[in-house]
Amino acid sequence: MSKKLFKKILVANRGEIAVRVIRACKLLDIPTVAIYSTADKNALHTLLADEAVEIGPPPPRESYLDFKKIVETARAHKCDAIHPGYGFLSENPQLPIACEKARLTFIGPSAEAMRLLGNKVQSRIKMATAGVPIIPGMKASGENIFQFESAAEEAGYPVLIKAAAGGGGKGMRIVNRREDLASSVEAAKREAKNAFGDDTVYLEKYIENPRHIEFQVLADDHGNTIHLFERECSVQRRHQKIIEETPSTALTPALRVQMGNAAVRVANAAGYRNAGTVEFLFDKSGSFYFLEMNTRIQVEHPVTEMTTGVDLVVEQIRIAAGEKISDYVLEAKQRGHAIECRIYAEDAENNFLPSSGEILFYQEPVGPGIRVDSGVEQGTVVGVEYDPILAKLIVYAPTRELAISKMIQALKEYKFLGIKTSRKFMIDVLSHPEFKAGNTYTNFIEKHFSDRTVDVVPALELAAAVSTVAMAQGSKARPTAVKQAKGLSPWQTIGPWEIGMRITK
Amino acid sequence: MINQFAYNDETVETRLKTVPSGFEVSVGENIYLVSEIAPGKFQTHLNGARKLVCCVVKENRSYIDIDGMLIELDIPSDDGNMASSAAAHAIAKDKIFAPMPGTIVKLLVKEGEKVEAKQPMVIVEAMKMENQVNSPASGTVKKINFKDGEQVGTEIPIIELELPVP
Numbered sequence: 001m002s003k004k005l006f007k008k009i010l011v012a013n014r015g016e017i018a019v020r021v022i023r024a025c026k027l028l029d030i031p032t033v034a035i036y037s038t039a040d041k042n043a044l045h046t047l048l049a050d051e052a053v054e055i056g057p058p059p060p061r062e063s064y065l066d067f068k069k070i071v072e073t074a075r076a077h078k079c080d081a082i083h084p085g086y087g088f089l090s091e092n093p094q095l096p097i098a099c100e101k102a103r104l105t106f107i108g109p110s111a112e113a114m115r116l117l118g119n120k121v122q123s124r125i126k127m128a129t130a131g132v133p134i135i136p137g138m139k140a141s142g143e144n145i146f147q148f149e150s151a152a153e154e155a156g157y158p159v160l161i162k163a164a165a166g167g168g169g170k171g172m173r174i175v176n177r178r179e180d181l182a183s184s185v186e187a188a189k190r191e192a193k194n195a196f197g198d199d200t201v202y203l204e205k206y207i208e209n210p211r212h213i214e215f216q217v218l219a220d221d222h223g224n225t226i227h228l229f230e231r232e233c234s235v236q237r238r239h240q241k242i243i244e245e246t247p248s249t250a251l252t253p254a255l256r257v258q259m260g261n262a263a264v265r266v267a268n269a270a271g272y273r274n275a276g277t278v279e280f281l282f283d284k285s286g287s288f289y290f291l292e293m294n295t296r297i298q299v300e301h302p303v304t305e306m307t308t309g310v311d312l313v314v315e316q317i318r319i320a321a322g323e324k325i326s327d328y329v330l331e332a333k334q335r336g337h338a339i340e341c342r343i344y345a346e347d348a349e350n351n352f353l354p355s356s357g358e359i360l361f362y363q364e365p366v367g368p369g370i371r372v373d374s375g376v377e378q379g380t381v382v383g384v385e386y387d388p389i390l391a392k393l394i395v396y397a398p399t400r401e402l403a404i405s406k407m408i409q410a411l412k413e414y415k416f417l418g419i420k421t422s423r424k425f426m427i428d429v430l431s432h433p434e435f436k437a438g439n440t441y442t443n444f445i446e447k448h449f450s451d452r453t454v455d456v457v458p459a460l461e462l463a464a465a466v467s468t469v470a471m472a473q474g475s476k477a478r479p480t481a482v483k484q485a486k487g488l489s490p491w492q493t494i495g496p497w498e499i500g501m502r503i504t505k
Numbered sequence: 506m507i508n509q510f511a512y513n514d515e516t517v518e519t520r521l522k523t524v525p526s527g528f529e530v531s532v533g534e535n536i537y538l539v540s541e542i543a544p545g546k547f548q549t550h551l552n553g554a555r556k557l558v559c560c561v562v563k564e565n566r567s568y569i570d571i572d573g574m575l576i577e578l579d580i581p582s583d584d585g586n587m588a589s590s591a592a593a594h595a596i597a598k599d600k601i602f603a604p605m606p607g608t609i610v611k612l613l614v615k616e617g618e619k620v621e622a623k624q625p626m627v628i629v630e631a632m633k634m635e636n637q638v639n640s641p642a643s644g645t646v647k648k649i650n651f652k653d654g655e656q657v658g659t660e661i662p663i664i665e666l667e668l669p670v671p
Contacts, residue, residue, distance in 0.1 A: 170634075187635070190610060190635075191635060194630065238634075345632075351636075353604045353605065353636060354604075354605055354631050354632040354634065354636070355605075356605055356606075360545075360561040360563055360568060361545040361559055361561045361568070361570075363546075363559070384605055384606050384607060384631045384632055385632075386632065387632060388632045388634075411573050412572040412573045414573070415559045415570050416570070416575075417545070417559060417560070417561045417568040417569075417570055417575070418561065418563070418568055420575060421575070423573040423575075424573045424574045424575065426573075427572075427573050454574065456512070456574065456576050457512075457515060459571050459574060459576060460510075460512055460515060460517050460576070460578075461517065461532040461533060461535060461537075462532075462537065462549060462551070462556070462558065462571060463510075463512075463517075463558075463560075463567070463569040463571065463576040463578060464508075464510045464517040464518075464519050464530075464532055464578060465519060465530040465532050465537035465539055465549065466530075466537075466539055466547045466549060466558045466560045466569055467508075467510055467519075467560055467562065467567035467569060467578055467580075468508045468519040468521050468528070468530045468539075469521070469527070469528045469530060469539040469540075469541060469547060469560075470541070470545075470547070470560040470561065470562045470567060471508065471562050471567070471580070472506075472521055472528065473541050474562055
């Protein structure tokens with residue numbers, strides 16, 4: 001690259017996506033400034049950037065969401081652009097507005113496009129006008145419970161309460177009966193307020209057991225709007241995507257063209273620039289409905305990168321700098337199969353409670369077609385302040401079948417000790433015959449894994465054997481850890497007990 | 506040398522013997538040959554079957570990964586107290602703790618209220634998700650130590666129960 005796209009970029013995020021963006025900037029030879037809360041002083045993104053600036057205390061509102069402070073920091077450190085990542089401020093129009101005032105380039109769409117698409121209610125109406133199919137439901141956000149009640153009656157139960165500013169399942173509730181409507185609206189508003197700082201919610205018909213299929217789009221200032229095919233993200237838990245793949249087993253070549261064209265129409269109707277994702281619900285009859293457009297890089301963008309060979313973050317930066325979409329990207333084709341598993345800090349064997357603590361041992365899987373996008377390493381202390389996503393494991397293989405077995409193997413070789421992660425759960429999901437058959441719908445986890453248990457008892461002997469040696473090996477450092485048991489152990493006198501709830505130090 | 510480990514109500518006892526190729530650990534009927542090949546990484550042999558296992562011991566707890574399955578074993582400490590707060594808290598069925606530090610979103614019960622086992626008691630928010638904490642037992646709510654909106658740790662119980670005399 002002969003010409004430098006930007007002088008310096010501030011990365012307004014944390015975790016794996018901040019790391020991903022910093023690495024893309026390094027590819028383009030652009031220096032980076034990381035921001036971090038006091039909880040992330042030694043986080044990977046803080047360490048990787050050329051400069052790192054403490055932005056505030058752990059609560060997001062006082063650090064990663066404080067756009068004024070972030071823009072001031074960018075100015076003070078002579079940056080000429082800000083990359084927002086995903087989550088936090090990435091879909092908040094106040095950031096691009098503040099950037100414009102400070103003469104900084106925001107790496108993403110315009111505030112207007114963001115405002116339109118960020119408002120799920122307005123964007124529904126706009127897309128319906130543009131000839132894109134939408135889900136039946138409220139034409140405006142709900143002000144009081146009576147409006148929700150009448151809209152629910154009209155659409156027919158079950159209905160879905162959604163945050164107008166929402167995403168990622170936060171501020172979202174399915175309601176099956178009128179009796180539960182008021183409490184669900186209340187809970188959705190609370191979650192929406194906490195996650196997005198906006199408690200506006202609305203209601204739409206709940207499409208039962210659809211597939212979730214989205215299209216990656218890119219649009220530049222030179223009149224190019226393209227899509228880079230689909231990602232299927234049907235495997236979700238509590239509306240949170242956990243496994244994504246491409247291509248989708250549900251799409252025929254004809255449907256792919258039809259939905260891809262609809263995605264391009266959505267981007268054009270919104271006057272969209274940069275990378276974005278158009279999400280559709282796909283029902284059993286093969287109909288698809290516009291769900292929303294995410295105006296940022298997606299968590300699951302790597303599966304598109306693996307199958308098309310496109311570096312989406314590099315393209316984001318190029319487009320923001322006013323460049324044309326790269327020629328190789330305009331000609332990109334879908335090839336092979338890619339799967340992503342999100343590694344969450346949660347205890348899948350105990351109601352998916354969030355897990356926190358220090359990562360005592362960490363080792364990433366390696367091999368052809370295996371990619372890890374991680375925001376953590378050995379020694380990282382995982383706190384409770386932020387989203388529990390730690391890393392993403394992505395595999396690429398020529399066929400879906402091979403990709404599934406490669407992912408299972410990679411998950412077995414991905415080692416995390418000290419905090420609980422969802423790896424074993426992912427292995428079980430990928431090994432399920434219905435997943436292998438491609439029968440993935442948004443109720444997949446609920447249907448096949450609601451009463452999942454893991455029997456570790458057969459493995460206890462091996463675990464104890466290894467622990468014995470680990471203690472003996474570590475005994476030089478901690479001489480009191482290994483001791484001769486004599487007589488009746490205090491352990492035996494303490495009586496029966498059980499772990500009723502997850503408590504982590 | 507004898508060692509003991511606990512997992513829920515299971516107790517496992519092991520005997521360690523040093524051999525030239527590493528260690529022999531007898532557990533029940535089996536003898537495992539174990540050698541540490543790198544810090545935290547162990548090669549194990551049992552009846553000709555090999556398996557690579559990762560393991561770290563910290564503060565009376567052993568963390569083990571076997572093919573993606575995580576097992577945490579408690580190691581009784583010298584003074585006989587279980588060091589892990591999980592173990593200590595788990596004994597007490599009459600106290601309800603936050604699963605992790607967070608914010609009380611909503612208390613679902615009042616002092617003096619009769620509750621059933623598994624009844625939702627309180628919603629705690631951590632990592633931006635709401636987590637419902639259920640009652641470990643049937644009984645009467647004796648004391649509530651927090652209010653809606655307050656920060657909660659894992660040291661002080663949110664709710665204390667009066668359990669019926671068995």
